Amino acid sequence: MKIYPVETGNFKLDGGAMFGVVPKTIWQKTNPADSNNLIDIAARSLLIEDGDRLILIDTGMGDKQSDKFFGYYYRWGDYSIDTSLKELGFHRDDITDVFLTHLHFDHCGGAIQWNKDRTGYEPAFKNARFWTNENHWKWATEPNPREKASFLKENLIPMQESGQLTFINHTSENFLHNSPLGFDIRFVDGHTEKQMLPQFSYKGKTIAYVADLIPTVGHIPLPYVISYDTRPLITMTEKELFLNDAVENNYYLFFEHDAHNQLCTLKHTEKGVRLNQVYSFDEIFN
Template identity: 70%
Template sequence: MNLFPINAGNLKLDGGAMFGVVPKSLWQRTNPADANNMIDLTMRSLLIEDGNRLILIDTGMGNKQSEKFFSYYHPWGDDTLEGALKANGFHPDDITDVFMTHLHFDHCGGSVQWNKDKTGYEPAFKNAHFWSNKDHWQWATQPNRREKASFLKENIIPIEESGQLKFTSLPKEDLLNNSELGFDIFFANGHTDKQMIPLINYKGKTIAFMADLLPTVGHLPIPFVMGYDTRPLLTLNEKEKFLDIAADNNYYLFLEHDAHNEIITVQKTKKGVRLKNTYTTKEIFN
């Protein structure tokens, strides 16, 4: 097995929204804001090369939205999904599976692109299966008013219409072992219903793709929960449970949205689970 970090692009979001009720005087220590209160974030996907399978976890925002849409999220840097794939020696047509942790636009937007004459949409990975789960798919296609702006039909419906959509099995408990893609999945419901956190066994290490359960290092304290979460009290419990397991088992936490920290480990302290070590992906994947 080989692992490759794929930077699908960068964005800025309001620091207050990213940390909910936590005062700025606390969260700005790890996530400094600019003059407009925006903090730097990234969309770091993960590519798994395992035998004949090439599995891409999450796909960023994509590039098909309007200029007005992108202006809300302040893209920065030159990173793109296709560019990152090419830099690692791959083409979109090589991808066999796209695993979407959830269907918010910054996690699945790159899964769908304009067709050649821009009259409609098509999957960006024509040879891939696209993986979600039935409960989350229903949640996203019949969205509540809180999340409606994050579940964009043009990111979701074309996948189903293509016939390339597949669903993972749902768990009896939080953790589903031996998924169809060869890795375990931790299901979390606080941020959005049935968000999936992949746990990849790599050279004796467990790599946990944290998605929006732990967006950045700054979110390690249990009460530091995003304002975007639909069930913040549930997030508190899920995050505490997962971080306890991660500390006990020395998981390597792959951070999708942290612009400055790629992989971390955590440890238990008197104040709760806190940062132990930080690593670059090169240090862990090479």
Template identity: 70%
Template sequence: MKLYPIEAGNFKLDGGAMFGVVPKSLWSRTNPADSNNMIDMATRCLLIENGDRLTLIDTGMGDKQSEKFFNYYYQWGDFDIDSSLKKHGFHRDDITDVFMTHLHFDHCGGSVQWNKDRTGYETAFKNASFWTNENHWQWATQPNQREKASFLKENILPMEESGQLKFVAGPNRLSSSEAISKKNDFAEANELDFSLLFVDGHTEKQMIPHINYKGKTIVFAADLLPTAGHLPIPYVMGYDTRPLLTMPEKEQFLKAAADHNYYLFLEHDAHNQIITVKHTEKGVRLNESFTFNELFN
């Protein structure tokens, strides 16, 4: 098995929204803002090569929305999913599985594209199965008012209409930080040592993959830990639907990460690809930061 970081594009978000009630004088120490109060963000995906299976975790924003839409997000840099796949010798048609941590637009927008004559939409990975879980699918396709702007039907419904959608079995009730067995149906289908943590603070049944790789546990942190600057427990995004639930979920997760020396793969941190954490008197804090190549090449 081999892992590859896939950079799907960089953008900016309002720093206040990303840190909720935490004052700018504190969060700007780790995530400095520009003159518009915007901070740097990445959409960093993860590719898993295992025999003849190629799994892509999350797909970034994609490019099918309007210019007006993307102007809100101040895209920067020259990363895109196709060039990043090509860098590692792959094409999107090689992807056999797309695993989506959750269905917010910046995590699944790249899963769907315009069709050839731009009269409708089609899946962007024609040979892939698209994996989510049934609870989150229902949450996303019947969105609440708070998240409606993040669950865009053109990003989501074509996966079901194509017949390529599959569900990972998960807990059927709200539960804080409930892990499921390694023998989940996605892991079995792909013969992966791949376990999942379900968390509900950010959105209903977000999935956090844990992957054993070269003697290390790589955790795709998604929006449970967007950046290294979010390590303090109260540093919770304004986007979270249940912030009082995010805090114990994050606390439990970070304690486990420090205890077991997890390597946290950060999807949204434009300047830290992978970090480890440690216990301190102030709680779990940053230990080391690595690039993917420093760890594995």
């Protein structure tokens, strides 16, 4: 098995929205805002090469939306999924599986693209299965008013129409060992219904892909919950369980949204679980 970070593109989001009830005077110490109160956000995927499978975890937001749409998110930097895959010696047609932690547009938008004559949409990974779970699919395709703007039909329906959509079975347990993709999955419900967080062993270490449970290093303290979460109190319970588990088992947290930190470890302190050390992926695994 080989694992690679894949940078799909950076953008910006409102810092207040990303930290909820936490005052700016506190959160800006770890996530400084610009003059418009916007903070740097990454869309960092993970690529797993395992035998004849090439599994991509999340895809970023893609590039098919309108200029008006992207005008809200202030994309910056030179990253794209195609250039990142090319640097690793791959092409999107090589991808066999696209695992989607959840179906908000910044996590799955890159899975679908315009067709050749821009009359409709098609899968951007023509040889891949798209993996989600039935609970979350129903949640996304019958959205509540709070999340409706994050679940875009043009990102979802083409997956189903292509025949490439596949569901991972979810039982009453919130931790699925040895999923069909070969890694463990933690199900969490605070951010959105049945978000899926992959977890796997690699070179003697455990990597936990934390997606929107802990978007950046600045979100490690328990009350630091993003205002986009549909059930913030559940998020706090899920975070507490995860953070203690991560310290006890020395997990390496892999950040999807931290534009400046790829990995970190945690430690217990008098104030609760806090950051121990940050790393680049190459520092630990190459």
